[in-house]
Amino acid sequence: MIAITEQNHAAGRAFDSVAEAYDGLFTNSLIGRAQRSVVWKRAAALFPAGSRVLELNCGTGEDAAFLASRGVAVTACDVSARMIEQAQQRRVVEGGGGSVEYHVLPSEQIDELPSQQFFDGAFSNFSGLNCVSDLSDVAGQLAKRLRPGAPVLFCMSTRFCVWEMLYYLAKLDTKRAFRRCKGISRARLGPEAFSVYYPLLHSVSRSFQPFFRLRSVTGVGVFVPPSYVEAWAERHPSLLRLCEKADAIVCRWPVVRVLGDHMLLHLERV
Ligand SMILES: C[S@@+](CC[C@H](N)C(=O)[O-])C[C@H]1O[C@@H](n2cnc3c(N)ncnc32)[C@H](O)[C@@H]1O
Numbered sequence: 001m002i003a004i005t006e007q008n009h010a011a012g013r014a015f016d017s018v019a020e021a022y023d024g025l026f027t028n029s030l031i032g033r034a035q036r037s038v039v040w041k042r043a044a045a046l047f048p049a050g051s052r053v054l055e056l057n058c059g060t061g062e063d064a065a066f067l068a069s070r071g072v073a074v075t076a077c078d079v080s081a082r083m084i085e086q087a088q089q090r091r092v093v094e095g096g097g098g099s100v101e102y103h104v105l106p107s108e109q110i111d112e113l114p115s116q117q118f119f120d121g122a123f124s125n126f127s128g129l130n131c132v133s134d135l136s137d138v139a140g141q142l143a144k145r146l147r148p149g150a151p152v153l154f155c156m157s158t159r160f161c162v163w164e165m166l167y168y169l170a171k172l173d174t175k176r177a178f179r180r181c182k183g184i185s186r187a188r189l190g191p192e193a194f195s196v197y198y199p200l201l202h203s204v205s206r207s208f209q210p211f212f213r214l215r216s217v218t219g220v221g222v223f224v225p226p227s228y229v230e231a232w233a234e235r236h237p238s239l240l241r242l243c244e245k246a247d248a249i250v251c252r253w254p255v256v257r258v259l260g261d262h263m264l265l266h267l268e269r270v
Pocket of ligand 1: 016061
């Protein structure tokens with residue numbers, strides 16, 4: 001187990017500063033909903049009612065609430081105390097069935113969960129794992145908590161997002177257009193800067209070996225654009241729906257599936 005790092009502190013403080021606005025900016029946006037619906041479809045198929053799922057970087061708890069409403073018992077963790085507060089408030093306001101337990105905990109410290117807690121699956125949505133510098137350390141800790149055959153579903157930002165490159169190149173902003181291509185960039189939320197990592201698919205898969213095997217990869221946001229194009233989506237809802245239909249066709253195609261905004265990895269505990 002590793003100690004909480006300056007990177008954890010920085011990411012935690014950064015997401016603290018946007019926790020209250022996060023649902024308005026992303027969760028409830030047309031694009032956020034379109035991208036999340038792809039993840040929910042896979043999550044619903046992999047995590048049946050009655051299973052116990054560990055959710056890493058749960059943010060404001062949108063996915064935990066979804067899984068709990070389907071009878072999944074969720075242990076939801078996030079490094080940002082304000083995000084966890086938002087998630088807890090959501091449960092109070094919205095109610096909702098099922099069971100969710102919250103922990104302010106970085107993904108790098110899964111070992112700190114109570115030692116008797118084991119899970120039937122694990123889940124991480126929308127790039128929380130892109131804030132982790134050493135995925136193999138997370139893999140080792142996660143492996144100790146999962147039974148053989150347990151499904152794991154991770155949605156991570158890709159290294160190459162064609163939409164992003166074209167969008168920023170059209171604005172002559174080459175720095176933003178290629179910000180992911182080096183594999184690491186500095187992001188800023190509020191006053192706080194932190195590192196974001198963009199590992200390639202084979203590198204993520206390697207980090208999770210030998211404990212996990214990759215079962216499938218689905219592109220999320222190939223034609224559907226990144227969330228900062230929300231104003232366009234609001235002006236053209238029928239085009240967005242067309243993009244969703246196009247994504248449903250191409251999302252499993254080799255190469256294409258890792259050129260969108262996110263890639264959805266289904267792994268399995270060996
Ligand atoms: C883009 S948000 C996604 C939130 C949520 N999963 C969703 O789908 O809306 C990324 C989340 O990752 C969390 N995060 C970043 N680094 C983390 C770390 N090292 N451990 C745990 N959570 C982390 C942030 O606090 C933030 O809530």
